[in-house]
Amino acid sequence: MTTSIDLINKAPEGTKLWLLHVGNLECDEAWFKRGGGSSTRSNPNTTRERRKLVMISVLIEHPTEGLILFETGSGKDYPDVWGAPLNDIFARVDYTEDQELGAQIKKTGHDIKDVKMVVMGHLHLDHAGGLENFRGTGVPIYVHEKELKHAFYSVATKSDLGVYLPHYLTFDINWVPFHNSFLELAQGLNLHHAPGHTPGLCILQVNLPKSGAWIFTTDMYHVSENYEDSVPQGWLAREHDDWVRSNQMIHMLQRRTGARMVFGHCAKALEGLEMAPGSYE
Numbered sequence: 001m002t003t004s005i006d007l008i009n010k011a012p013e014g015t016k017l018w019l020l021h022v023g024n025l026e027c028d029e030a031w032f033k034r035g036g037g038s039s040t041r042s043n044p045n046t047t048r049e050r051r052k053l054v055m056i057s058v059l060i061e062h063p064t065e066g067l068i069l070f071e072t073g074s075g076k077d078y079p080d081v082w083g084a085p086l087n088d089i090f091a092r093v094d095y096t097e098d099q100e101l102g103a104q105i106k107k108t109g110h111d112i113k114d115v116k117m118v119v120m121g122h123l124h125l126d127h128a129g130g131l132e133n134f135r136g137t138g139v140p141i142y143v144h145e146k147e148l149k150h151a152f153y154s155v156a157t158k159s160d161l162g163v164y165l166p167h168y169l170t171f172d173i174n175w176v177p178f179h180n181s182f183l184e185l186a187q188g189l190n191l192h193h194a195p196g197h198t199p200g201l202c203i204l205q206v207n208l209p210k211s212g213a214w215i216f217t218t219d220m221y222h223v224s225e226n227y228e229d230s231v232p233q234g235w236l237a238r239e240h241d242d243w244v245r246s247n248q249m250i251h252m253l254q255r256r257t258g259a260r261m262v263f264g265h266c267a268k269a270l271e272g273l274e275m276a277p278g279s280y281e
């Protein structure tokens, strides 16, 4: 994959990126597609769609910053950690041991202990559970200020407990908040605040020297239909007006950069892409 678009802030030569497959979930489509499966007068008895979703993380080897991890998956033994009814609503399917975060990182020739920085798009349980690996390590965990505040508030007041869980929202994690709508995290790595799914969600834009720009949207878009057809999210959506604004920003960014889009949970969007140990430069 190449692009002729002139990218501002390109990552240095030698930057490498791996897509990590850290699990599979199955759930009712209406969680992530607005109106999915709803009945109408002419069709009162619709059948509900069940969809299989992938969980992914991204590992980046950066010549000056070292090993950077974007999101962490659900963490070890998450069906037990989540408990009922969550582990039935979002059921783990087709599990193999090599989907564990540490095992995925091993495939790239690295060790999870060598990760120098973790960047969180948002802190929902299926993206942040793997932060348990970084408790007490001092590794900086970058997350938007609004997301960090909202996650702790949601758990403490139980206003949105269930999508955030207390076991990874702890004080032995080296939280490093960032505050603005844009942050150049390192040469070639840009974070854009894109609220909507959650108040502090950020997408990661990586400008690789050979393969060009990539945009990792985390759950701003769960599946390609949310982006391609601008279908808002279903029961997992929170701030609708913010989502509409962020949706415009991301479409413009994609147009400007020609970026390859990678969504939070879309298996279809990964077709034709190599997962680790395959890599991109």
Ligand SMILES: [Zn+2]
Binding pocket: 124, 126, 127, 219, 264, 265
């Ligand atoms: Zn998710």
